[in-house]
Amino acid sequence: xxxxxxxxxxxxxxxxxxxxxxxxxxxxxxxxxxxxxxxxxxxxxxxxxxxxxxxxxxxxxxxxxxxxxx
Numbered sequence: 001x002x003x004x005x006x007x008x009x010x011x012x013x014x015x016x017x018x019x020x021x022x023x024x025x026x027x028x029x030x031x032x033x034x035x036x037x038x039x040x041x042x043x044x045x046x047x048x049x050x051x052x053x054x055x056x057x058x059x060x061x062x063x064x065x066x067x068x069x070x
Contacts, residue, residue: 045070 043051046067053063 049058049063049066049070052058053060058066
């Protein structure tokens with residue numbers, strides 16, 4: 001049966017496999033999280049201006065002035 005069976009009654013092998021799967025699943029979640037966050041496209045300056053206008057951070061006159069500069 002081996003050293004694990006005689007010393008720990010088989011528990012060491014089971015704990016080792018559980019740790020293996022927990023680490024493997026954690027790595028999977030980490031890679032999935034990075035993949036999802038890396039897919040976000042950066043906004044263009046004009047899109048940022050439109051968002052700021054929609055939020056009320058700038059008014060229409062400021063929007064038009066800034067969009068002409070772009």
